[in-house]
Amino acid sequence: xxxxxxxxxxxxxxxxxxxxxxxxxxxxxxxxxxxxxxxxxxxxxxxxxxxxxxxxxxxxxxxxxxxxxxxxxxxxxxxxxxxxxxxxxxxxxxxxxxxxxxxxxxxxxxxxxxxxxxxxxxxxxxxxxxxxxxxxxxxxxxxxxxxxxxxxxxxxxxxxxxxxxxxxxxxxxxxxxxxxxxxxxxxxxxxxxxxxxxxxxxxxxxxxxxxxxxxxxxxxxxxxxxxxxxxxxxxxxxxxxxxxxxxxxxxxxxxxxxxxxxxxxxxxxxxxxxxxxxxxxxxxxxxxxxxxxxxxxxxxxxxxxxxxxxxxxxxxxxxxxxxxxxxxxxxxxxxxxxxxxxxxxxxxxxxxxxxxxxxxxxxxxxxxxxxxxxxxxxxxxxxxxxxxxxxxxxxxxxxxxxxx
Amino acid sequence: xxxxxxxxxxxxxxxxxxxxxxxxxxxxxxxxxxxxxxxxxxxxxxxxxxxxxxxxxxxxxxxxxxxxxxxxxxxxxxxxxxxxxxxxxxxxxxxxxxxxxxxxxxxxxxxxxxxxxxxxxxxxxxxxxxxxxxxxxxxx
Numbered sequence: 001x002x003x004x005x006x007x008x009x010x011x012x013x014x015x016x017x018x019x020x021x022x023x024x025x026x027x028x029x030x031x032x033x034x035x036x037x038x039x040x041x042x043x044x045x046x047x048x049x050x051x052x053x054x055x056x057x058x059x060x061x062x063x064x065x066x067x068x069x070x071x072x073x074x075x076x077x078x079x080x081x082x083x084x085x086x087x088x089x090x091x092x093x094x095x096x097x098x099x100x101x102x103x104x105x106x107x108x109x110x111x112x113x114x115x116x117x118x119x120x121x122x123x124x125x126x127x128x129x130x131x132x133x134x135x136x137x138x139x140x141x142x143x144x145x146x147x148x149x150x151x152x153x154x155x156x157x158x159x160x161x162x163x164x165x166x167x168x169x170x171x172x173x174x175x176x177x178x179x180x181x182x183x184x185x186x187x188x189x190x191x192x193x194x195x196x197x198x199x200x201x202x203x204x205x206x207x208x209x210x211x212x213x214x215x216x217x218x219x220x221x222x223x224x225x226x227x228x229x230x231x232x233x234x235x236x237x238x239x240x241x242x243x244x245x246x247x248x249x250x251x252x253x254x255x256x257x258x259x260x261x262x263x264x265x266x267x268x269x270x271x272x273x274x275x276x277x278x279x280x281x282x283x284x285x286x287x288x289x290x291x292x293x294x295x296x297x298x299x300x301x302x303x304x305x306x307x308x309x310x311x312x313x314x315x316x317x318x319x320x321x322x323x324x325x326x327x328x329x330x331x332x333x334x335x336x337x338x339x340x341x342x343x344x345x346x347x348x349x350x351x352x353x354x355x356x357x358x359x360x361x362x363x364x365x366x367x368x369x370x371x372x373x374x375x376x377x378x379x380x381x382x383x384x385x386x387x388x389x390x391x392x393x394x395x396x397x398x399x400x401x402x403x404x
Numbered sequence: 405x406x407x408x409x410x411x412x413x414x415x416x417x418x419x420x421x422x423x424x425x426x427x428x429x430x431x432x433x434x435x436x437x438x439x440x441x442x443x444x445x446x447x448x449x450x451x452x453x454x455x456x457x458x459x460x461x462x463x464x465x466x467x468x469x470x471x472x473x474x475x476x477x478x479x480x481x482x483x484x485x486x487x488x489x490x491x492x493x494x495x496x497x498x499x500x501x502x503x504x505x506x507x508x509x510x511x512x513x514x515x516x517x518x519x520x521x522x523x524x525x526x527x528x529x530x531x532x533x534x535x536x537x538x539x540x541x542x543x544x
Contacts, residue, residue: 018424018515341478343457351424351516359456373458373477402429403479 001298007383009034009290020353023388028173028201028332028379029357030223033287040286041228041279052278053252053269067278070285071268077288078218079209080235087241087271088281091232092200093123095219096167098234098247098271099196100127106245107164107194110135114165115158115193117142117150117179118369119172122362124198128167138162144369148175148324155187165194170202174361174375175324176307176332178206185215194240200224204381205303205330207296210235222280226287231280234271241267248273299382306380307331310389317396323370331380334361337396340403342376348399354392407503410491418511427513428480434490435483441475452527457481459524463535469494470539472532481524484517492532497540501533 007013012032015022024032044066050059052067068083075083089095108114114128118141132139140158143151159166166188171178185195196217199208203220210218217240222231246253246264250273255263264270291299310333314320319338336342342358349356357377360367367374378392405413421427441450441460450460457478464471471493474485491507492500508514508525517525 341457343478344480347480348428351428374456402425402432 001294001302001382003383003385006294007385009036010383011035011038013383017353017355018351023352023354023384023391025378025380025384025388025392026355026357027204027381027384028224028330028377030229031204031226031381032383033226033228033283034290036290037226037228037283037286041283044279044282049278051275063278066282066285067276070281073285073288074233077208077292078203078233078235079211081211082238084267085235085238085241087234087236087268088276089219089232089234089271090230090277091221091223092198092219093221093232095217095232095234096123096196096198097127099167099217099219100131102244102247103165103194104131104135108135108137111137111162112165113138113140113160113163114167115140115142115163117168118144119148119150119175119177119363119366120167120169121173121198121200122364123200124167124169124196125365142168144175144177147326148172148177149326150177150179150184152180152184155184159188159191159193163191163193165196167196167198169198169200170208171206171330172324172363172366173201173332174334174363174366174377175326176329176334177324177326178202178328178330181215182213185213189214201330201332205300207300216240222284222287225284226291227284228277228280231277231284233284238267241271246273247271250274252276294382302382303331303380306384306386306389307333309386310378310380310392313389313393317393317400319400323372323375332377333379334375334377336372336375337400340400342374344403345376345396345399348402349392349395352391352395352399354395405494407491407495407499411503411505411507414487414491414507415510418507418513424516427511427516431483431487432479433483434486435476435479435481438474438482438486438489441473445473446475452524452531457524459485459528461485461528461531461535463532463539465497465539465542468496468543470497470500470536472535474528480517481528484525485528488528488532492536497536497543500536501540505529 010032048059048062050063052064071083071086074086080086114137116139131137145151170181181197188195195215197215199218199220204224216237218235220233223229253265253270253273255265321336323334346356346358359374445462446460450462452459452461457476459476459481462473472489474489476482476485
């Protein structure tokens with residue numbers, strides 16, 4: 001991997017903060033974009049922007065091809081059986097909200113049970129809690145151990161005949177833990193429980209094969225995967241999605257409309273109401289091409305190197321505590337320094353040009369479990385370097401001296 | 405002293421520092437210098453919303469002047485709160501409500517602590533003014 005060449009693909013890396021070069025360690029929040037992706041979106045808008053599926057003219061044909069090619073690329077990227085199983089959404093949050101909405105009174109009825117985990121992001125908690133209030137659902141939680149790994153030995157005690165849905169993150173945005181999703185899905189499938197995977201983090205750092213996982217639904221966002229914001233994916237098994245009710249209503253998702261009655265379109269259009277984010281989808285397709293051309297295995301191995309290097313250096317800091325020490329992790333390190341508030345640490349590091357994330361990371365129940373109000377978090381991508389990690393260690397030690 | 409005079413003094417204090425680290429160290433020291441609130445005072449009612457750390461702000465009125473007290477679990481917000489307490493305490497509700505803070509720009513703090521960043525600076529100023537607003541009603 002030619003790191004310098006890769007870094008030169010990302011224009012934002014040229015930015016300076018307070019006179020210092022940007023050290024971007026907030027990739028779990030959103031990734032930087034390579035010029036190739038930026039240009040693919042810009043080119044769409046300058047050269048062939050048009051509404052899709054709806055018109056018979058040349059520009060529309062080009063736009064439609066661009067959009068549907070992106071869909072095919074996503075299908076191939078996650079090994080879906082067909083592009084019909086790829087629904088474009090705004091992101092992971094919308095994907096999960098879509099499912100919660102269409103499950104209401106179809107899959108999930110009054111008094112049913114769903115299973116989540118202690119480490120979920122709010123986007124995979126709030127839609128279910130809101131539904132719980134409507135349908136009197138019972139939400140069961142898979143707990144975690146001190147390493148931040150799911151406790152699944154007694155999972156059979158957790159679910160019952162009333163359990164209809166299991167919705168879990170593939171990996172944690174706080175702890176970095178990569179969960180044994182394949183194993184859990186197999187157990188759930190035996191019981192006829194519908195499985196949803198929140199893959200927002202994992203899709204970026206792990207190869208995802210939805211047929212190998214055998215999950216019913218897989219959700220992720222484009223913007224963490226080097227693509228524009230406002231585009232995301234809901235993968236769903238065709239046989240299942242075909243039977244479920246529609247979500248948003250309007251143009252594009254219909255077949256015939258009168259004031260009395262509507263018939264709906266086939267998959268995936270059934271779930272894509274209105275004018276889609278064509279530019280976003282094209283950007284996502286380009287991002288998939290970009291990282292595939294570098295080599296996914298190369299990327300994943302390099303990120304593991306960065307994670308190991310950073311972990312080794314960070315544990316030498318006096319008073320440091322790392323949250324999440326699972327065997328298998330995404331390149332994310334959440335930590336706190338004794339006697340120092342995360343906010344202050346983040347503020348000082350920012351002055352040095354280092355972007356980290358501090359706070360509850362949209363995982364308040366997890367924070368409560370860890371007995372903290374927030375943590376500091378550094379998260380890497382394949383354009384980060386060991387030199388940046390060294391710089392971070394040097395500056396965090398200065399910050400700690402100022403703040404203790 | 406009027407708020408404007410106190411603000412001028414504040415701006416002059418910061419002029420002594422060229423380095424951002426010195427400015428931050430000064431803010432941190434200011435924070436360490438204020439009296440912490442009692443545990444019961446660190447409640448929901450006194451919490452300043454819009455901060456990623458926790459900041460509590462109290463006010464009381466004495467002889468037509470408003471006096472503030474503040475605390476935070478993080479040092480930099482605590483220092484900023486201390487700075488604002490120093491600036492606004494002991495002035496009338498009317499003067500507090502009418503004051504337009506220019507020190508953020510004049511001290512050069514804007515590029516480090518602009519109200520857009522999640523340090524709650526704007527929220528703290530809002531709460532200070534809203535306390536003043538509340539007290540100005542009780543005068544009339």
